[in-house]
Amino acid sequence: MLFKKVVGYFEKLERTSSSNKMSEILAELFKKSSKSVDIVAYLALGELGSSYAGKVTGMADKMVLKAIASAFGQDESEVKALFKKIGDVGLVAEKFCRGRGSLKLKNVFNEIKKIALASGAKSQDVKIKYLAGLLKKASPIEARYLARMVTGTMRVGFSVMTILSGLAIAFTGDKRNKEILERAYNNNPDIGDIAKRVASKGLKGLSGVGVAMGRPIKMMLAQRVKSIEDIFRRMPAGLAAEEKYDGERIQAHKKDNQVVLFSRRMENISAQYPDVVEYVKKLSGRDFIIEGEVVPIDSKGRSLPFQKLMQRRRKYDVEKYVKSIPVCYYLFDLLSLNGRSYIKKAYPVRHKALRGIVKKSSRNLQLAKRKVIKDVKEFQEFFKKSLARGNEGLIAKSLSSEAVYKAGTRGWLWIKWKKEYVKGMQDTFDLVVVGGFYGRGRRSGTYGSLLCAAYNGGKFETVTKLGAGFTDNQLAEFKKKFDVVSEKPEKVVVHKSMKPDVWFKPSVVVEVLGAEITRSPIHRCNVKKGKGLAIRFPRFIRYRDDKSVRQATTSKEIERMFKR
Ligand code: AMP
Numbered sequence: 001m002l003f004k005k006v007v008g009y010f011e012k013l014e015r016t017s018s019s020n021k022m023s024e025i026l027a028e029l030f031k032k033s034s035k036s037v038d039i040v041a042y043l044a045l046g047e048l049g050s051s052y053a054g055k056v057t058g059m060a061d062k063m064v065l066k067a068i069a070s071a072f073g074q075d076e077s078e079v080k081a082l083f084k085k086i087g088d089v090g091l092v093a094e095k096f097c098r099g100r101g102s103l104k105l106k107n108v109f110n111e112i113k114k115i116a117l118a119s120g121a122k123s124q125d126v127k128i129k130y131l132a133g134l135l136k137k138a139s140p141i142e143a144r145y146l147a148r149m150v151t152g153t154m155r156v157g158f159s160v161m162t163i164l165s166g167l168a169i170a171f172t173g174d175k176r177n178k179e180i181l182e183r184a185y186n187n188n189p190d191i192g193d194i195a196k197r198v199a200s201k202g203l204k205g206l207s208g209v210g211v212a213m214g215r216p217i218k219m220m221l222a223q224r225v226k227s228i229e230d231i232f233r234r235m236p237a238g239l240a241a242e243e244k245y246d247g248e249r250i251q252a253h254k255k256d257n258q259v260v261l262f263s264r265r266m267e268n269i270s271a272q273y274p275d276v277v278e279y280v281k282k283l284s285g286r287d288f289i290i291e292g293e294v295v296p297i298d299s300k301g302r303s304l305p306f307q308k309l310m311q312r313r314r315k316y317d318v319e320k321y322v323k324s325i326p327v328c329y330y331l332f333d334l335l336s337l338n339g340r341s342y343i344k345k346a347y348p349v350r351h352k353a354l355r356g357i358v359k360k361s362s363r364n365l366q367l368a369k370r371k372v373i374k375d376v377k378e379f380q381e382f383f384k385k386s387l388a389r390g391n392e393g394l395i396a397k398s399l400s401s402e403a404v405y406k407a408g409t410r411g412w413l414w415i416k417w418k419k420e421y422v423k424g425m426q427d428t429f430d431l432v433v434v435g436g437f438y439g440r441g442r443r444s445g446t447y448g449s450l451l452c453a454a455y456n457g458g459k460f461e462t463v464t465k466l467g468a469g470f471t472d473n474q475l476a477e478f479k480k481k482f483d484v485v486s487e488k489p490e491k492v493v494v495h496k497s498m499k500p501d502v503w504f505k506p507s508v509v510v511e512v513l514g515a516e517i518t519r520s521p522i523h524r525c526n527v528k529k530g531k532g533l534a535i536r537f538p539r540f541i542r543y544r545d546d547k548s549v550r551q552a553t554t555s556k557e558i559e560r561m562f563k564r
Pocket residue numbers: 220221222242243244245246247248249293332368395416
C-alpha cells in the first residue's frame with residue numbers, strides 16, 4: 001500500500017468533525033488497507049505498536065526542524081522562524097517539501113520504528129538522519145504527516161473508540177459491534193492485533209482474545225454515587241467493602257518465576273519496584289495475574305501520603321529509595337491463575353483464588369482489608385476505620401454471580417466512597433491541563449492559574465480555571481511542568497473568552513477538588529443550549545502522573561455527576 005493513500009484519508013479526516021463520519025471514512029480506509037490494516041490502525045492512533053509496548057520516537061519539535069532543514073537543504077534559522085510563526089512541524093515540513101512522493105506504507109512504518117529504537121550517545125543524530133531520509137522521498141502532504149507522526153501530534157482528533165467503530169463498520173458490517181471489539185481491546189490493548197483479527201475473520205477472529213501473560217489488561221474502574229444508600233440500591237445481590245488505598249495501582253504478571261509489573265497506563269514499571277517484584281515471587285501459584293495498590297508505609301506499616309510514593313518514580317538510585325521509602329502491596333483481585341483466565345468469573349470466586357495464593361501476609365504484601373457488609377451502618381463503621389488508618393475511603397464490590405472483571409470499564413460492580421463525598425457536593429476530578437494564565441503579584445513570573453479540561457472521545461473540553469491549592473514550590477515549578485505550544489492544540493475545545501495566555505500540549509493530569517458543577521456559557525464541557533458544564537471553586541490536590549490524558553474524567557461523567 002502506498003503511504004500517499006493513507007495520508008489522503010488522514011487529510012480528509014482532519015477536515016471532519018463528526019465522529020460518526022470519521023468512523024465511516026476510517027472504515028473505507030481500513031477496507032482498502034488489506035494486509036497493512038494493523039499498521040494503518042497504529043498510525044491512526046499515533047502509536048507504533050501495542051499501547052503497552054511504549055514505543056515512542058523520542059523526537060521533539062527541535063529535532064524535526066533540524067531534519068527538515070537537512071532534507072530540503074534549508075537554513076535551520078529559516079525553518080525555525082517559520083515554525084515560530086505557524087507552530088506546527090507538519091505544516092513547516094509541507095511548506096519546504098517539493099518532492100513527488102513514492103513512499104510505501106510498510107517502509108515508512110519500519111523507518112519510524114528505527115527512529116524509535118535508536119538509543120545511545122549519538123541517537124539524536126541518527127534519528128534526524130532517518131527522518132530526513134524519509135522526508136526527502138515524500139510529497140508535501142506526506143511530509144506534513146511524517147513530521148506529525150514522529151512528534152506524536154497527529155491532530156486527527158479521534159480516539160480508540162472511533163477507530164474501533166471504523167473497524168466494526170469495515171469488517172462486521174454493523175457499527176454496533178464496536179462494543180464487542182471494545183471488550184476484546186480491553187483484554188488486549190493492541191489496536192493492530194485487533195484490526196488484523198477482525199479484518200481476517202470478522203467477529204470470529206476475536207473469540208480467541210483472552211488474557212495473556214506479559215500483556216497488560218486494561219484496568220477495571222469504579223463508579224461513584226451520591227449516598228451510601230445508593231451503593232446498596234446498585235448492589236442488590238450484596239456487597240463486600242475493601243479499603244481504598246491511596247497509592248499506585250499495579251497489575252503483576254508472574255510466569256516461570258519472572259514477574260512483570262504494569263502501571264495504570266500499561267507501562268512496564270518493574271524496574272521501579274524491584275522490592276515488589278520479589279514480594280510477588282514469593283506468592284504461591286505457578287503463573288498468575290493479580291492486581292493491587294502499592295502504598296508507601298512507615299516503620300510501623302501505616303500508610304503514608306501518596307506524594308511520598310512519587311519519589312519512587314525514578315531511573316537512578318532505585319535501591320536507595322527502596323530502603324528509604326518502603327511500600328506495601330495491597331492485593332485485591334486475580335485475573336488469571338495457572339493458565340486459566342478468571343476475568344469472566346465472579347468477584348467472590350476471583351477473591352477466593354487470590355486468598356489461595358496469599359498463604360502468608362507480611363508487612364510488605366497483604367490482602368486489602370475487606371469485609372462483607374450487611375447495611376449502611378456497618379458500611380459507615382468500616383469507612384471510618386479505613387480513614388483512621390490513613391486511607392481514602394472504601395470501594396464497594398458487588399457479590400453478584402455476574403460480577404465479572406470488566407476490563408477498562410467504569411461500571412456499577414465497583415463503587416467508590418471517599419471522604420470528600422461526605423462533605424456534601426464535593427467531588428474530585430482528574431482533569432487535563434491545556435493552558436496557563438500569567439500570574440500577578442506573588443505569582444508573577446509563573447502562571448497564576450491553569451485552564452483545565454475534561455476528556456471527551458479524543459477532545460479536551462475546558463471545564464474550569466484552577467488557581468487554588470498550589471504550594472509555592474509547585475508554583476515555581478510550573479514552567480518546567482508544562483510544555484508550551486505556539487497555538488491551540490486542535491483537540492482542545494475552548495470558548496473565545498476563556499483563551500489562556502499560553503497553550504500547553506495536553507499531557508499533564510491534575511486531581512482537582514470541586515465544590516459544585518454548574519452550567520456556564522464560557523466552558524465547553526458537554527455543551528447544551530450554548531452552555532457547558534463548569535466546576536466551581538476548584539482546588540488542586542495533586543498531579544496524577546499515573547494517569548494518561550485519555551484516562552482523565554470524561555465530559556459524560558461530569559454530566560452524570562451534575563444530574564445526580
Ligand atoms: P479513582 O482513581 O478515584 O477512580 O479510584 C479507583 C482507584 O482506587 C483504582 O484504580 C485503584 O488504583 C484504587 N484502589 C485502592 N484500593 C482499591 C481496592 N481495594 N480495590 C480497587 N481499587 C482500589
